[in-house]
Amino acid sequence: MEAQMTDPQPKRLDFEDESPLGYFSKLTEFIYDPHYARYLRRIAERYRRDLLPEDLDLMPFFVDALIFETYIDGQTPLDRFLSSYASQLTQAQRRVYQNFKHYLFSCYRIVSHPGSDGILLEDLLDGSQVLIRDGDARRQLMTGLYTVARLLPFADYHVPTGACAMLSYQDPAQVLEITRLLKLPPLIVSA
DSSP states (O other): OOOOOOOOOOOOOOOSOOSHHHHHHHHHHHHOSHHHHHHHHHHHHHSOGGGSOTTOOOHHHHHHHHHHHEEETTBOHHHHHHHHTTTTSOHHHHHHHHHHTTOEEEEEEEEEOOTTTEEEEEETTTOOEEEEEOHHHHHHSOTTOEEEEEEEEETTEEEEEEEEEEEOOSOHHHHHHHHHHHOOOOEEEOO
């Protein structure tokens, strides 16, 4: 009989920062454990670096793939985080993390910058629009350019994770090809 993966002993969660970044940073702290390192290596091996832009930082994509798209004994690290910290999370905090499971990952054209921190994106695949809020990303995501990003639902808008690549291509077909190379099927493994 194969041994089930056991999670690291949960630490005390301190939610001084209940911003989207604060929530996401708790997830990244959870996976930055030797317990998960071997899966990051396996994820990295799946990417075709030779076909991706040289200046594209892939580590945020590896981390996101681990958190959201790697099933270890049937559970993602996000699922394991929720079960490990169930007794420490309020109902509202649990709901934020449960909503993270409904992330968007696609290629987008940057349409406009509404308000002080908004960015309106148009999905190149289905034409739908999504509003994200992030002052830092707003400075980098220029109208008319493209981004490949994972977006997490938060309140009535979305926020990008670290896996947000700004692409300065003129041809949407090139953006779609890079997206295809970055959007891999889930990794399903046994511990």
